[in-house]
Amino acid sequence: MPVYNESATIRQIVDKVMAVPLHKELIIVDDASTDATASILDQEIAVQYPDIKILHHPANRGKAAAIRTGIPQATGEIITIQDGDLETEPEDLVHLTAPIREGRAEVVYGSRYLAPKEPHLYRTYQLGGRILSWTVNLLYDQHITDEPACYKVFRAGILKGIQLEYDRFEFCPEVTAKVSKMGYKITELPMHYYPRGFDEGKKLHWIDGLKALWVLLKYRFTD
Numbered sequence: 001m002p003v004y005n006e007s008a009t010i011r012q013i014v015d016k017v018m019a020v021p022l023h024k025e026l027i028i029v030d031d032a033s034t035d036a037t038a039s040i041l042d043q044e045i046a047v048q049y050p051d052i053k054i055l056h057h058p059a060n061r062g063k064a065a066a067i068r069t070g071i072p073q074a075t076g077e078i079i080t081i082q083d084g085d086l087e088t089e090p091e092d093l094v095h096l097t098a099p100i101r102e103g104r105a106e107v108v109y110g111s112r113y114l115a116p117k118e119p120h121l122y123r124t125y126q127l128g129g130r131i132l133s134w135t136v137n138l139l140y141d142q143h144i145t146d147e148p149a150c151y152k153v154f155r156a157g158i159l160k161g162i163q164l165e166y167d168r169f170e171f172c173p174e175v176t177a178k179v180s181k182m183g184y185k186i187t188e189l190p191m192h193y194y195p196r197g198f199d200e201g202k203k204l205h206w207i208d209g210l211k212a213l214w215v216l217l218k219y220r221f222t223d
């Protein structure tokens with residue numbers, strides 16, 4: 001769980017993740033938050049859940065940098081990214097991990113566009129996500145509907161074997177490009193989505209969509 005300034009939601013999302021009926025380990029990487037996130041993690045969450053691994057970056061480096069810090073710490077068979085906001089429903093991880101647990105898939109993405117469809121707050125983000133999904137399908141021979149979906153689930157060995165280079169919001173396009181080039185077909189399953197606005201702490205901007213497009217193009221033609 002990469003987190004940056006999520007003091008309003010961190011307690012609740014951690015409780016929800018810990019309540020998911022799966023054998024699991026939670027690794028939280030705080031990316032030098034400037035609000036109360038770090039102290040909530042160290043003084044409340046660490047006490048309530050001593051098994052959670054809590055790591056802190058000394059300076060803000062970005063969501064993908066936090067994910068890259070967390071991946072080598074993971075000891076389980078399956079790894080997923082869980083955002084520190086309340087836009088997702090951690091219960092979904094039961095069905096999203098099932099194809100990997102049952103040996104039917106290696107990489108599973110959640111999708112907000114498979115029935116039942118989930119509402120978006122910003123139409124521009126929805127369109128941007130669609131364009132990124134079409135780009136993945138065109139350039140990488142996949143059949144996905146939701147490239148930027150927060151739930152991406154991997155057999156651990158696959159994710160650990162990928163050299164990730166980017167630090168900010170480029171995790172989704174980079175990992176999608178790289179698993180595709182390794183020959184894995186992405187399985188998509190529906191996920192719930194409760195969108196938040198910028199007033200509630202959303203950090204992703206439209207420029208991140210353009211960067212994502214660039215990353216998808218770049219890895220199609222270079223290594």
Ligand SMILES: Nc1nc2c(ncn2[C@@H]2O[C@H](COP(=O)(O)OP(=O)(O)OP(=O)(O)O)[C@@H](O)[C@H]2O)c(=O)[nH]1
Binds near residue numbers: 002003083085201
């Ligand atoms: N570690 C770290 N996490 C970040 C940073 N910026 C955002 N995050 C986390 O990344 C997650 C997603 O951020 P959001 O602003 O909700 O972005 P979003 O629009 O939901 O986009 P995605 O979830 O990435 O599809 C949240 O858990 C944030 O706390 C950062 O600079 N560093």
Ligand SMILES: [Mg+2]
Binds near residue numbers: 083
């Ligand atoms: Mg979010």
